Amino acid sequence: MANRNGWGRSRSVPTGSPRTPPETFVEQANLADSDVYQTFDDDWPDCWHRAADLLSWDRPYETVLEDADPPFYRWFTGGRLNAAYNCVDRHLEEGRKTHAAIRWEGKHGECETYTYRDLYVAVNEFAAALRQLGVEEDDVVTIYLPMIPELPIAMLACARIGAPHSVVFAGLSADALATRMDAADSEYLLTCDGYYRRGDAFNQKSKAGNARLELEHDVETVVVDRLGEELPHVLGDREWDYHELREEFSGATVEPVSRDAEDMLFLMYTSGTTGEPKGVVHTTGGYLAHVAWTSRAVLDVKAEDTYWCSADIGWITGHSYIVYGPLALGTTTVMYEGTPDYPDRDRLWEIVDRNAVDVFYTAPTAIRAFMKWGEEYPERHDLSSLRLLGTVGEPISPRPWSWYREHVGDGECPVVDTWWQTETGAILISTLPGVDEMKPGAAGPGLPGIDVQVVDEHGEEVDPGQTGYLTVGRPWPGMARTLYGGDDQFRSEYWERFSEPDDGEWRYFSGDAAAIDDEDYVTVLGRVDDVINVSGSRLSTMAIESAITDVEGVAEAAVVGRSSGTTATEIYAYVSTEGGFDPESGDVREAIVDNAESTIGPIAAPDTVVFTPELPKTRSGKIMRRLLEAIANGDDLGDTSALRNPEIVGEIQATIGDG
Ligand code: WT7
Numbered sequence: 267m268a269n270r271n272g273w274g275r276s277r278s279v280p281t282g283s284p285r286t287p288p289e290t291f292v293e294q295a296n297l298a299d300s301d302v303y304q305t306f307d308d309d310w311p312d313c314w315h316r317a318a319d320l321l322s323w324d325r326p327y328e329t330v331l332e333d334a335d336p337p338f339y340r341w342f343t344g345g346r347l348n349a350a351y352n353c354v355d356r357h358l359e360e361g362r363k364t365h366a367a368i369r370w371e372g373k374h375g376e377c378e379t380y381t382y383r384d385l386y387v388a389v390n391e392f393a394a395a396l397r398q399l400g401v402e403e404d405d406v407v408t409i410y411l412p413m414i415p416e417l418p419i420a421m422l423a424c425a426r427i428g429a430p431h432s433v434v435f436a437g438l439s440a441d442a443l444a445t446r447m448d449a450a451d452s453e454y455l456l457t458c459d460g461y462y463r464r465g466d467a468f469n470q471k472s473k474a475g476n477a478r479l480e481l482e483h484d485v486e487t488v489v490v491d492r493l494g495e496e497l498p499h500v501l502g503d504r505e506w507d508y509h510e511l512r513e514e515f516s517g518a519t520v521e522p523v524s525r526d527a528e529d530m531l532f533l534m535y536t537s538g539t540t541g542e543p544k545g546v547v548h549t550t551g552g553y554l555a556h557v558a559w560t561s562r563a564v565l566d567v568k569a570e571d572t573y574w575c576s577a578d579i580g581w582i583t584g585h586s587y588i589v590y591g592p593l594a595l596g597t598t599t600v601m602y603e604g605t606p607d608y609p610d611r612d613r614l615w616e617i618v619d620r621n622a623v624d625v626f627y628t629a630p631t632a633i634r635a636f637m638k639w640g641e642e643y644p645e646r647h648d649l650s651s652l653r654l655l656g657t658v659g660e661p662i663s664p665r666p667w668s669w670y671r672e673h674v675g676d677g678e679c680p681v682v683d684t685w686w687q688t689e690t691g692a693i694l695i696s697t698l699p700g701v702d703e704m705k706p707g708a709a710g711p712g713l714p715g716i717d718v719q720v721v722d723e724h725g726e727e728v729d730p731g732q733t734g735y736l737t738v739g740r741p742w743p744g745m746a747r748t749l750y751g752g753d754d755q756f757r758s759e760y761w762e763r764f765s766e767p768d769d770g771e772w773r774y775f776s777g778d779a780a781a782i783d784d785e786d787y788v789t790v791l792g793r794v795d796d797v798i799n800v801s802g803s804r805l806s807t808m809a810i811e812s813a814i815t816d817v818e819g820v821a822e823a824a825v826v827g828r829s830s831g832t833t834a835t836e837i838y839a840y841v842s843t844e845g846g847f848d849p850e851s852g853d854v855r856e857a858i859v860d861n862a863e864s865t866i867g868p869i870a871a872p873d874t875v876v877f878t879p880e881l882p883k884t885r886s887g888k889i890m891r892r893l894l895e896a897i898a899n900g901d902d903l904g905d906t907s908a909l910r911n912p913e914i915v916g917e918i919q920a921t922i923g924d925g
Contacts, residue, residue, distance in 0.1 A: 282664035282667070282668065282705065282706035282707055283705075283706075284703040284704065284705050285703060285704045285705075285706070286703055286704075287680045287699055287700065287701075287702075287703075287704065288678055288680070290678075291653065291654070291678075291679075291680055291699065291700065292700050292701075294653075295566055295699060295700025295701075296562050296563060296566050296567075296568065296700065297562070297563045297566075297698055297700050297701065298700035298701060299701070300701050302698070302701065302714045303711075303714045305714070306714035306715040307714075307715070310715055310740070311330045311331040311715075311740075311741075312330050313714070313715050314330055314331070314341070314555070314715060314742075314743055315330060316559065317555035317556055317558065317559035317743060318330075318342055318345070318551070318555045318743075320555065320558040320559060320562065320594065320595070321347060321352050321551075321554055321555055321558060321594065322347065322351065322352055322356050323345050323346065323347045324346040324347055324348070324524045325344070325345060325346040325347075325524070326344075326345060327342035327343060327344050327345025327527055327551065328343060328344030328345070329342075329343045329344060330342060331741065333741065336741075336761075336765075336767075336772040337741075337756070337757060337760070337761040337765070337772055337774070338747065338748065338753070339741040339745065339747075340527075340528050340747075341527060341528070341549075341551060341552035341555075341741075341743045342527040342551040342552060342555065342743070343527060343528060344527070345526075345527040345551050346524045346525060346526055346527065347524070347525060347527065347550060347551060347554070348425065348426065348428075348522035348523060348524060348525055348550075349422075349425040349525070349531055349550055349554050349590065349594075350389055350393075350422040350423070350425040350426035350522055351426070351522040352554060352594050353422060353425075353589070353590060353593035353594050354367070354382060354385050354386050354389055354422060354593070355386060355522065356596075357382045357596040358382055358383060358386055360596070362382055362569070362596060363381060363382055363383040364381050364382075364383065365381060365382055365569075365596070365598070366379050366380070366381055366382075366572075366598040367380050367381060367382045367384070367385040367593060367598065367599070368380040368385060368415060368418060368598070368599055368600075368601060369572065369598060369599070369600045369601070369621055370414070370415045370600075370601055370602070370603070371600065371601070371602040371603065371617050371620075371621075372414075372602075372603050372604075373461075373462040373463075373603045373604045374462070377620070378415060380415060382596070385419070385422070387517075388415075388419045388423075388512070389419055389422045389423050389426055390423075390426070390518060390519045390520050391511075391512045391515045391516060391517070391518055392419055392420060392423040392508075392511070392512060392515075393423040393424075393426040393427050393520040394515040394518035394519075394520050395423075395488070395506075395511035395512065395514070395515050396423055396424070396427060396429065396454070397427060397520065398511075398515070399454065399486050399488070399506070400454075400486065401424075401427060401429050401454055402429070403427065403428035403429060403523060404428065404429065404430065404529075404530070405429050405430075405452075405453065405454065406429070406430050406431070406432050406450040406451065406452040406454075406533060407420075407424050407429050407430070407431050407432070407452065407454040407455075407456065408431075408432045408433075408434060408443070408446065408447050408450070408452040408454065408455045408456070409421065409424075409431055409432070409433045409434070409455075409456045409457075410433075410434045410436060410443055410455060410456065410457040410470070410473075410474055411433075411436055411456060411457060411458055411470075411490065412436040412458065412461040412470070412492075412603060413436075413578060413579060413601055413602060413603040413604075414458070414461070414490065414492060414603060415601070416456070416458070416490045416508060417433070417579050418579060418588070418589045418593075418601070420456050421433065421532070421579075421585075421589055422589075422593075424532075425531060425532075425550075426520055426522050426523065427520060427523055428523035428525050428529065429454075430530040430531060430532050430533055431532045431533070432446060432447075432450050432452060432532065432533040432534070432535065432545070433532070433534070433579065433580055433585070434446050434447075434535065434580065435578060435580030435581060435885065435886070436461065436470060436578075436580055437580075437885040437910075438580075438885070439473065439907065440473040440474070440475075440476035440477040440480070441477070441480070442543075443473065443474065443477040444476075444477040444478075444480035444481055445543060446535045446543060446545075447477065447481060447485070448480075448481055448482075449535070449543065449545055449750065449751070450533055450545060450750060451483075452485075453483055453484065453485055453486065454485065454486050454487075454488075455474060455478070455485050455486070455487045455488070456487075456488045456489075456490070456508070457470055457471060457474040457487065457488075457489055457490070458470050458471065458489060458490035458491070458492040458493075458508075459471045459489060459490070459491055459492055459493050459497045459499055460492060460493045460496070460497050461492050461493070461603070462493075462603070462604070463604065463605065464604075464605055464608045465608060465609075467493055467496050467497065469497065470492075471489060471497075474487065475502075484504060485504065486504050486506070487504060487505045487506070488505075488506045488507075488508050488511065489501065489505055489506070489507060489508060490508040490509070491507065491508070491509060525550045526550070526551075527549065527550055527551025527552065528549050528550070528551065528552075528747070529549060529550050530547055530548070530549055530550075530747075531548050531549055531550045531553055531554070532548055532585065533545045533546065533547060533548075533750055534546045534548065534581075534582050534585065534688055536582075536688040536689075544749045544750075544752065544755070544759075545749055545750030545751070545752070546582075546688050546689055546746045546749060546750075547746055547747045547748050547749065547750050548691050548744070548746060548747070549747050551743075552691075552743030552744055552745070553590070553691050553692070553743070553744050554590055554594060555743050555744075556691060556692040556742065556743040556744030557586040557587070557590045557591035557594065557691070557692045557744060558590075558591055558594040558595055559692075560586075560591065560692045560693040560696075560713070560744075561587065561591030561592055561594070561595055562595060563698060563713070563714075564656075564682055564684060564693050564696045564698065564699070564713070565587065565591070565625055565627060565654065565656055565682070566625060566653070566654050566699055566700065567591070567592055567595050567597050567625060568595070568597065568624075569595060569596040569597055570597075571597045571598065571624040571625060572597075572598045572600060572621050572622055572623050572624055572651075573592050573597050573598065573599055573600065573623070573624060573625045573627075574599070574600035574602075574617070574618070574621070574623045574625070574626050574627070575587045575588045575592075575599075575626075575627040575628070575656075576602065576606070576614060576626070576627070576628045576629075576632065577627075577628075577629065577658075578886075579601065581688075581886055582687075582688040582691070583629075583658055583659070584601075586691065586692055586744075587627060587658075588601055591692075600617065600621055600623060602614075602617055606632060606635065606636075607635075607639070610643075611636075611639045611643045612643040612644070612646050612647060614628075614632075614636075615643060615644045615646065615647040615649060615674075616646075616647060618647065618649055618651070618652065619647040619648050619649065619651075622651040623651055623652060624651055624652065624653045624654070625652070625653060625654045625655075625656070626652055626654075626655055626656070626674070627655075627656035627657070627658065627684075628656070628657060628658075629657060629658060629659040629660065629887055630657050630659060630660045630661065630662040630666060631659065631660060631822075631883070631887045631888075631889075632887070633657065633662065633666045633669065633670045634666050634815070634821050634822045635821070636669075636670075636673075636674075637665075637666055637669045637821055637844055638821035638822070638842065638843070638844045638845055639845060640844070640845050640846065641669075641673045644673050644674050645673070649674060649675075649676065650676065652674065652675055652676075652679050653679060654679055654680055654681075654682070654699055655670060655671065655674060655675045655679045655680070655681045655682070656681070656682045656683075656684055657670070657681065657682070657683050657684065658683075658684045658685075658686070658693075659887065659888075660792075660888070661707075661709075661789070661790050661791065661792060661808055661812060662683055662706075662707070663706075663707055663811075663812040663813075663815045663816050664706035664707040664816060665815060665816045665817075665818070666815065667681060667683070667706040667707065668706055680697075680699040680704060681704060681706075682696045682697055682699050682704075682710070683696065683697075683708070683709045683710065684696040684709065685709040685788070685790050687776060688746075689745070689746040689760065689776075690738075690742070690744060690745060690746075690776075691744030691745060691746060692742075692743075692744035693713065694712060694713060694716045694718065694738065694742065695709045695710055695711070695712055695713065695716070695718055695788050695790075696709060696710045696713060697709075697710035697711070698710075698713070698714075705783075705787050707789060707812070708783065708787040708788060708789040709787070709788050709789065709790055710787055710788065711785070711786040711787055711788065712738075712786070712788070715740075715742065716738065716740070716742055717738060717739035717740040718736070718737075718738055718739075718782075718786075718788060719737050719738070719739050719773075720732075720733070720734045720735065720736055720737070720780050720781065720782040720788065721734050721735050721737055721764060721773075722734045722735070723735070725737075725764045725766075725773065728781075728782065730782060730783050730784035731781065731783060731784070732781065732782075733779060733780065733781040733791065733806070733809075734779070734780070734781075735763075735764070735775060735776075735778075735779065735780075735794065736775075736776045736778040736779065736780040736788065736790065737764050737773045737774060737775050737776065738773070738774040738776070739773050739774075741772075741774075745774070760774055760775055760776075761773070761774060761775070763775045777793055777794060777795075778790055778791070778792065778793060778794065779791040779792060779793070779794045779797070779806055779808075790808075791806040791808040791809050791812075792806060792807065792808030796808060796891060798825070798826070798827035798835060798837065799827070799835060800827070800834060800835050800837060800869055800870075801834045801835075801869065803869055805837075805866070805869070805870055807824075807825040807826065807891070809865075809866055809870070810823075810825045810837065810839070810862055810866060810870050810872070811823045811824060811825050811839075813861045813862045813865040813866055813870070814839055814841060814858050814861065814862060814872075816861060816865075817854065817857045817858050817861050818847075818857070819843050819844055819847035819853075819854045819857075820841055820842075820843060820844070820847075820854065820858065821842045821843055821844045822841070822842045822881050822889075823839055823840065823841045823842075823858075823881075824839070824840045824881050824889045824891055824894050825837060825838065825839050825840075825872065826838050826840075826891055826894050826895040826898050827895065827898075828873075828874070828895075828898040828899055829899065836873035836874065837870065837871070837872045837873050837874075838872065838873065838874045838876070838894075838898040839858065839872035839874065839875045839876070840876050840878055840881055840894055840918070841854075841858065841875055841876070841877055841878070842877070842878055842879060842880055842881060843877065849877035850877070855875050858872065858875055859871045859872060859875070874898075876918065876921055876922060877921070878914065878917065878918050878921060879914070879917065880911055880914050881894070881914070882894065882906075882909055882911060882912075882914050882915060882918075883909070883910050883911060884908050884909065884910065885908060885909075885910050887910075890906075890908070890909065892904075893906060893909075893915070894918075897915070897918055897919060897922065898922075903915065
């Protein structure tokens with residue numbers, strides 16, 4: 267029986283037994299005050315001055331929140347500041363010139379350290395070069411670079427001169443780049459000759475060149491020579507060499523441009539439901555305050571730490587928690603180029619070990635891969651420097667959560683499961699590691715000041731244990747201000763469904779389904795679109811997947827519906843197992859079906875379980891369910907160019923054919 271919200275039964279939310287954070291952690295935590303939730307509520311929205319106070323302002327703000335024209339909220343109005351000044355200059359003034367700002371771990375074992383002084387020099391020189399190329403305040407500069415130090419340097423150089431950046435993930439196609447540059451009217455591009463992935467050199471510049479051909483306007487292009495001898499570095503019309511420009515402006519300094527708190531800091535394109543990318547607009551004051559505050563309160567980042575988020579800066583996670591949050595706090599942020607399994611599957615642990623990383627933040631998809639590869643890889647290294655672990659990007663079920671805590675965190679580190687989105691800018695849901703109990707499988711309560719509500723289709727809050735739509739009832743500083751050139755779409759996509767403008771009630775809809783427990787802990791079940799209708803019950807694919815990945819031996823699972831026309835929709839589960847587990851032994855298959863039945867109900871038992879060595883994933887690591895659905899239904903596969911591992915499709919089809 268479905269519950270009244272139609273998301274499946276209330277038992278669809280498996281969480282593990284609560285764990286208290288270790289005292290040794292609490293004693294040193296940035297935030298250990300359990301009154302903080304109450305304080306924020308009592309003092310809302312002024313409570314957010316705590317976030318703004320982490321920044322240096324050229325001119326103090328007059329109003330914390332201006333809400334005259336919802337959903338177009340304005341934060342810290344009247345205030346002026348510069349993001350690059352906050353992330354670089356002020357740390358020099360605080361006597362921390364020789365403190366490491368960025369530790370870069372390159373593809374070929376190169377390690378480079380940029381002190382705050384080095385970063386200052388690089389950012390200033392490149393800012394001067396951009397100015398000479400004609401970049402003015404508010405011009406959008408597109409950055410199409412892999413994980414090399416020039417990427418954060420360029421972002422900060424743009425921020426310094428008040429030019430919003432639009433970083434396009436280096437693995438995206440020429441078409442994707444052209445669409446984004448066109449949408450943003452961007453006439454400046456920074457790219458590189460090529461880069462390495464799994465030992466192979468890729469030609470990035472030819473992709474950038476193809477994109478330029480598609481555009482109607484001219485594009486001034488700066489090219490970083492990453493490959494050296496491997497690829498001849500030939501510059502064409504309107505192309506400049508990054509290092510020569512740096513040379514030309516050697517020693518130059520550029521005054522940081524004082525920006526209004528509400529001036530755009532950057533644009534980040536994210537995929538829309540209709541396929542057209544949406545340009546999410548983030549502004550300077552609220553965004554920077556919110557990422558700095560959450561880096562401090564949730565990730566417990568301290569200036570003396572070596573902190574590592576293993577995401578790519580080409581996505582929002584890297585913007586907020588590799589570049590802006592950690593650098594605003596003056597810490598050492600690690601960035602790495604390449605993949606976790608090259609040259610070997612202990613690459614990440616080697617980096618943690620070598621850099622004595624204190625705080626590590628990664629994605630559940632990576633953790634499931636580590637689990638699949640086996641604990642011998644983390645065991646090869648000394649990971650005792652770690653104090654806190656985090657995850658982001660997808661739900662993490664209790665078993666991988668516990669594996670992470672046990673084999674990476676040595677059973678000692680708190681694990682924070684952080685929920686947020688490109689549009690939220692910064693973390694909105696997580697436990698505070700110095701305050702709250704952890705519940706494996708649940709992300710946690712809304713952060714202080716964040717009014718998270720799980721509601722039914724009428725916007726009424728659901729009872730504890732029930733599932734519904736994940737919404738946010740009050741604005742927050744890091745929120746997207748709009749979609750670039752798309753105010754109407756911003757309103758309709760995120761605000762229309764659950765707001766009552768006539769009553770002055772505005773509620774943000776995340777597009778996710780979630781459940782909430784009696785202590786306000788939220789378990790995110792995934793996108794509402796990822797729901798299958800089995801005999802009239804709407805089941806969350808994520809809930810079924812979570813039940814499957816909780817089975818010993820299972821590494822990853824993706825669940826889709828297969829409709830056969832005459833009979834009811836069948837549940838089709840694609841599953842990969844951990845190394846050492848033979849999927850054909852029969853036990854794993856049986857355990858999968860049993861666990862889905864016992865945690866959700868008999869209706870959720872998969873009709874078919876297909877074992878595959880890997881699941882098809884996009885370049886940002888998300889499982890391509892649409893493709894798996896097409897395979898299950900024997901439909902046309904459509905465009906598979908966004909796949910990171912296209913070879914797996916044929917293998918899965920062959921397996922199904924055999925079965
Ligand atoms: C979607 C946003 C912002 C970080 C990277 C992804 C899913 C994110 C969690 C979590 C369950 C999560 C949601 C969300 N998501 N974090 N801790 N638990 N789901 O950014 O590409 O904008 O994706 O990622 O579905 O809506 P994004």
